[in-house]
Amino acid sequence: MTIKEAQQxxxxxxxxxxxxxxxxxxxxxxxxxxxxxxARVMARKYGDQSFKPGEKENLGEEMADVLWVLLCLANQTxxxxxxxxxxxxxxxxxxxxxxxxxxxxxxx
Numbered sequence: 001m002t003i004k005e006a007q008q009x010x011x012x013x014x015x016x017x018x019x020x021x022x023x024x025x026x027x028x029x030x031x032x033x034x035x036x037x038x039a040r041v042m043a044r045k046y047g048d049q050s051f052k053p054g055e056k057e058n059l060g061e062e063m064a065d066v067l068w069v070l071l072c073l074a075n076q077t078x079x080x081x082x083x084x085x086x087x088x089x090x091x092x093x094x095x096x097x098x099x100x101x102x103x104x105x106x107x108x
Contacts, residue, residue: 010071031069038062
């Protein structure tokens with residue numbers, strides 16, 4: 001599935017099952033909540049915290065939830081994430097072409 005197809009699939013789901021998009025501000029709050037849930041799993045899996053009884057190591061599920069809400073926000077604000085990601089890669093390539101190669105923190 002491409003990013004464009006993912007945006008279309010989310011839009012179709014919203015129109016079929018979701019009644020309508022939540023407001024942009026609500027979706028921004030939901031995105032923040034989902035990122036927090038992802039951070040919780042990361043802290044337990046890769047950090048110093050341990051999983052509580054009954055918690056799942058559902059890293060992929062939490063990442064997908066973040067992506068879902070981001071796709072919703074892109075759809076409702078008219079952002080083509082495919083094009084924006086291409087621009088972001090180009091920008092980072094120009095800006096950071098040598099930066100990371102010359103970072104002694106990364107090459108140790």
